[in-house]
Amino acid sequence: xxxxxxxxxxxxxxxxxxxxxxxxxxxxxxxxxxxxxxxxxxxxxxxxxxxxxxxxxxxxxxxxxxxxxxxxxxxxxxxxxxxxxxxxxxxxxxxxxxxxxxxxxxxxxxxxxxxxxxxxxxxxxxxxxxxxxxxxxxxxxxxxxxxxxxxxxxxxxxxxxxxxxxxxxxxxxxxxxxxxxxxxxxxxxxxxxxxxxxxxxxxxxxxxxxxxxxxxxxxxxxxxxxxxxxxxxxxxxxxxxxxxxxxxxxxxxxxxxxxxxxxxxxxxxxxxxxxxxxxxxxxxxxxxxxxxxxxxxxxxxxxxxxxxxxxxxxxxxxxxxxxxxxxxxxxxxxxxxxxxxxxxxxxxxxxxxxxxxxxxxxxxxxxxxxxxxxxxxxxxxxxxxxxxxxxxxxxxxxxxxxxxxxxxxxxxxxxxxxxxxxxxxxxxxxxxxxxxxxxxxxxxxxxxxxxxxxxxxxxxxxxxxxxxxxxxxxxxxxxxxxxxxxxxxxxxxxxxxxxxxxxxxxxxxxxxxxxxxxxxxxxxxxxxxxxxxxxxxxxxxxxxxxxx
Numbered sequence: 001x002x003x004x005x006x007x008x009x010x011x012x013x014x015x016x017x018x019x020x021x022x023x024x025x026x027x028x029x030x031x032x033x034x035x036x037x038x039x040x041x042x043x044x045x046x047x048x049x050x051x052x053x054x055x056x057x058x059x060x061x062x063x064x065x066x067x068x069x070x071x072x073x074x075x076x077x078x079x080x081x082x083x084x085x086x087x088x089x090x091x092x093x094x095x096x097x098x099x100x101x102x103x104x105x106x107x108x109x110x111x112x113x114x115x116x117x118x119x120x121x122x123x124x125x126x127x128x129x130x131x132x133x134x135x136x137x138x139x140x141x142x143x144x145x146x147x148x149x150x151x152x153x154x155x156x157x158x159x160x161x162x163x164x165x166x167x168x169x170x171x172x173x174x175x176x177x178x179x180x181x182x183x184x185x186x187x188x189x190x191x192x193x194x195x196x197x198x199x200x201x202x203x204x205x206x207x208x209x210x211x212x213x214x215x216x217x218x219x220x221x222x223x224x225x226x227x228x229x230x231x232x233x234x235x236x237x238x239x240x241x242x243x244x245x246x247x248x249x250x251x252x253x254x255x256x257x258x259x260x261x262x263x264x265x266x267x268x269x270x271x272x273x274x275x276x277x278x279x280x281x282x283x284x285x286x287x288x289x290x291x292x293x294x295x296x297x298x299x300x301x302x303x304x305x306x307x308x309x310x311x312x313x314x315x316x317x318x319x320x321x322x323x324x325x326x327x328x329x330x331x332x333x334x335x336x337x338x339x340x341x342x343x344x345x346x347x348x349x350x351x352x353x354x355x356x357x358x359x360x361x362x363x364x365x366x367x368x369x370x371x372x373x374x375x376x377x378x379x380x381x382x383x384x385x386x387x388x389x390x391x392x393x394x395x396x397x398x399x400x401x402x403x404x405x406x407x408x409x410x411x412x413x414x415x416x417x418x419x420x421x422x423x424x425x426x427x428x429x430x431x432x433x434x435x436x437x438x439x440x441x442x443x444x445x446x447x448x449x450x451x452x453x454x455x456x457x458x459x460x461x462x463x464x465x466x467x468x469x470x471x472x473x474x475x476x477x478x479x480x481x482x483x484x485x486x487x488x489x490x491x492x493x494x495x496x497x498x499x500x501x502x503x504x505x506x507x508x509x510x511x512x513x514x515x516x517x518x519x520x521x522x523x524x525x526x527x528x529x530x531x532x533x534x535x536x537x538x539x540x541x542x543x544x545x546x547x548x
Contacts, residue, residue, distance in 0.1 A: 141156075168545070242273050331395075342380045346381075407424050410422075426473040453506050498516050518537040518539075
């Protein structure tokens with residue numbers, strides 16, 4: 001028999017040596033066993049020894065695994081202890097006295113043994129006019145980076161966050177008729193935006209963004225701080241979106257179904273203003289509210305008005321937590337409104353079909369058809385107000401949005417003895433559906449189920465969302481009978497139809513294909529030099545969008 005283990009061989013040698021020693025000492029040899037019986041006994045003993053050896057080895061291996069696991073747990077606990085110590089160190093450190101000596105400016109002991117402080121050391125820190133400033137104590141925080149909706153840097157406890165986002169939109173517009181003036185076919189850049197957002201502890205959120213609009217000028221878009229003691233009651237101050245109209249307040253331009261807003265919010269929306277606003281979510285997030293006061297300017301960024309607008313907004317989702325009707329969870333209904341006064345005379349902007357602009361420069365005029373231009377001597381002056389009722393429903397791949405708006409402005413021109421009130425009403429109905437299976441809960445970033453990204457070997461169709469929107473706007477007859485605009489050149493009512501397709505190649509790239517058909521209540525001047533008028537107007541519109 002071949003012995004396979006060293007321990008067994010050693011045992012056999014030891015037994016042989018013991019037997020030899022006994023014979024040499026004169027002991028009588030043991031009675032001889034039968035050869036077969038002797039081999040079986042030895043073989044049985046060797047098997048038992050091998051089994052015992054294997055058990056010992058297994059126990060040693062189990063013990064080593066337990067030791068390594070214990071060591072790893074200890075290292076993790078030690079790392080957590082070090083992190084906690086670093087976070088607690090500033091709180092446990094004794095605060096520095098304002099008059100304590102600083103390194104390099106030691107106090108000199110006087111002859112009497114008392115500390116003598118020189119002139120430089122005796123100045124109060126933190127005050128101006130040459131006085132020393134407080135030393136800033138920096139605190140190193142371990143950061144985590146993430147590519148979510150934008151590029152984000154976070155502290156490990158998420159208390160401190162900085163998120164960077166970018167929006168870039170480029171339009172190709174082809175107008176029909178093609179000889180309109182001032183509208184002309186071509187390439188336009190409606191928006192390029194840079195966003196910096198985040199929080200400084202969970203109590204304070206911030207947002208700063210800049211924009212280059214179609215006018216080609218970079219300027220501040222948003223700049224505000226949001227104080228969040230509780231999601232039910234928050235306070236935002238600074239320049240922000242004004243909470244009037246679901247089209248404006250609920251979601252940003254990068255999430256639109258159609259390239260731009262419907263007619264009423266496009267021309268009469270309050271856009272962004274500086275102000276103070278209370279807002280939050282009540283009743284288990286079913287009710288969203290916002291109310292505030294804003295600077296009330298209508299054109300440009302500067303506040304050229306001396307009064308303030310009062311604005312309010314409500315959005316209710318009654319079935320948000322419903323288990324019986326899951327398709328209605330994202331059903332929205334609500335209202336908004338504002339009340340203000342134009343204290344300084346201001347020439348109103350022309351009414352457009354396809355661009356939102358707070359200016360009336362050459363670029364803004366070229367990027368959209370105009371259906372009403374006020375006379376040069378007409379000014380906005382006096383009270384203004386508007387209300388809106390909205391409904392929105394998002395279920396499976398469907399999106400449906402509808403809103404009715406009504407407003408009233410006061411205008412003036414030389415020769416009138418009183419201000420003239422001009423009412424305006426508008427509405428829109430928008431419907432879209434994802435053919436490729438994506439699910440919609442609200443208008444937000446869309447992640448295609450099968451993205452189109454050949455560089456990564458992804459050849460899916462992306463996400464495909466056909467849509468249609470019908471929009472109306474009508475002004476009161478006083479805009480013509482009062483002499484504020486020329487009824488022979490412009491119209492006071494318009495119907496607008498948009499039909500198109502949104503193609504989301506990836507999460508970050510979106511392309512709009514839109515046909516916009518304008519139907520005017522009366523002929524509109526399209527080209528003054530050719531005396532060209534039209535009851536209809538078409539726009540073939542492609543927009544490429546990058547957003548992350």
